[in-house]
């Protein structure tokens with residue numbers, strides 16, 4: 001992958017990272033105010049907590065992927081599949097800038 005493209009993707013990754021961090025902060029805040037809220041229908045805090053935890057967990061995983069991709073960019077291996085070493089489809093990187101696996105390997109690891 002040519003250097004300019006990597007730089008564009010790195011900008012995207014950094015912006016995305018900021019956004020994810022903001023989201024996590026907002027979720028934590030919303031969750032904390034939720035706990036202090038009224039508790040008059042069953043156990044709303046529990047359901048809410050589960051939901052927020054799942055979201056925060058998902059964002060945490062995304063953050064990890066973003067950090068991995070940024071590390072790859074630093075090593076000059078951005079856009080190269082971590083598993084098979086083949087270049088990742090640029091169209092895929094356009095949609096998922098934090099991708100570190102090509103579609104084939106991603107599918108294989110999810111199986």
Ligand SMILES: [Zn+2]
Nearest residue numbers: 081084102105
């Ligand atoms: Zn691969």
